[in-house]
Every structure is written in C-alpha cells, then in structure tokens.
Amino acid sequence: MDNSLLAVRDINHKYIVVESIEKLIRYVDNQSKAEFITNSFDKIISSNSKLACCVMGLMLNDIGQHNDDISQEDLIMLNALPMLNDFDIKNFHYLYKISSKNHKSNHNISPKDIKECVQLYNITRRNLYLTMGVLEKYNLMDKNIDVDLDIDEDNLDFSSVDCDETYYFNSISQKLYTYSSMLFKD
CATH class of the missing domain: 1.10.10.10 (Winged helix-like DNA-binding domain superfamily/Winged helix DNA-binding domain)
Incomplete structure (x- = not known):
C-alpha cells in the first residue's frame, strides 16, 4: 500500500478516536453519567461475549449521541449483557x-x-x-x-x-x- 494512503488512513483513524473522546467528555457532565460510563467500561472488559460487548458499545454510543440521561432500562440491560454469551x-x-x-x-x-x-x-x-x-x-x-x-x-x-x-x-x-x-x- 502506498505510504501516502497509509498516512491518510492513520490520520482519519486518529481523528475518529479524538472525536469520540471529545464526545465522551462532553457527555459526562455529572457524577451519575461518569459512574455509568465507568461501570459500562468495566462490564465490557469483564464480558465473555463479543456480541454483548458490541451491543454495549452501540448502547453507549446511542446514549452519548443523544446526550440522554441514564434510564432504569439502560441500567438493567447494562447489568444483564455481561451475563449473556x-x-x-x-x-x-x-x-x-x-x-x-x-x-x-x-x-x-x-x-x-x-x-x-x-x-x-x-x-x-x-x-x-x-x-x-x-x-x-x-x-x-x-x-x-x-x-x-x-x-x-x-x-x-x-x-x-x-x-x-x-x-x-x-x-x-x-x-x-x-x-x-x-x-x-x-
């Protein structure tokens, strides 16, 4: 692969990561959201299911994109997903x-x-x-x-x-x- 294409791909990947981190920082504006995100990452790390990890990632992205508050349903699903295979x-x-x-x-x-x-x-x-x-x-x-x-x-x-x-x-x-x-x- 051409070095210029690799550089463009690498820059694009870095931009996406930085943009995602900035969105996460904007989302975490109170203690309950910070605890929710921390618990979510812990659940993703401890899960034995790659599909459960993907669902948790989609769920977190959705909540962050809409800047939604955490609902009881979100908490129930987040606690259940690591228990599923x-x-x-x-x-x-x-x-x-x-x-x-x-x-x-x-x-x-x-x-x-x-x-x-x-x-x-x-x-x-x-x-x-x-x-x-x-x-x-x-x-x-x-x-x-x-x-x-x-x-x-x-x-x-x-x-x-x-x-x-x-x-x-x-x-x-x-x-x-x-x-x-x-x-x-x-």
Missing part, C-alpha cells in the same frame, strides 16, 4: 424476530415460535429454553404463570390444578433487539 444473544435475536413477525400486537412467545426458530436457525429447543431462562432471570423477558385451580369440596382427590407459563418480550427486550439487529444482517 454469544449463543444467548443469537438465540434471543432469532426468537424475537420470529415472535414479532408472528405476533404484531403483543410480544408473547408461542410454541409455534419456538418450533419455527428451531427449524429455521438450527437451534435446539433445550438451548432456546436455556436462553429464555437467562433472559427472564436478568429482566430481559417476562414470564406469566396462570394457575387454574379446580377444587372438589366433597372429595379433594378429584381436585385439579392446571398451570400455564407464558413468556413475553418486554420493552427492554425491544431495545436489545434494536441493537442486536445492527449486528445481524439476516
């Missing part, structure tokens, strides 16, 4: 994509969505449920349990209980999907 983020992305296509108004996950995800993306059902458990644990997904209790007062042996679990994507899931969509071009 690359498989979890991929599984989440594919399941959310299918679920939002099949259920326009609500974001519940049906058995049909799981079956479709297994078939389209070659993911095992077990791995999808593992991911859903992790997402629910870190508030990136909600679970609703409906219990139907039928008590026979004359004979308790004839009583029955029916329990249905339904998983839902929440507003934090929606935000995570926005960022994961920037990583996956499917």
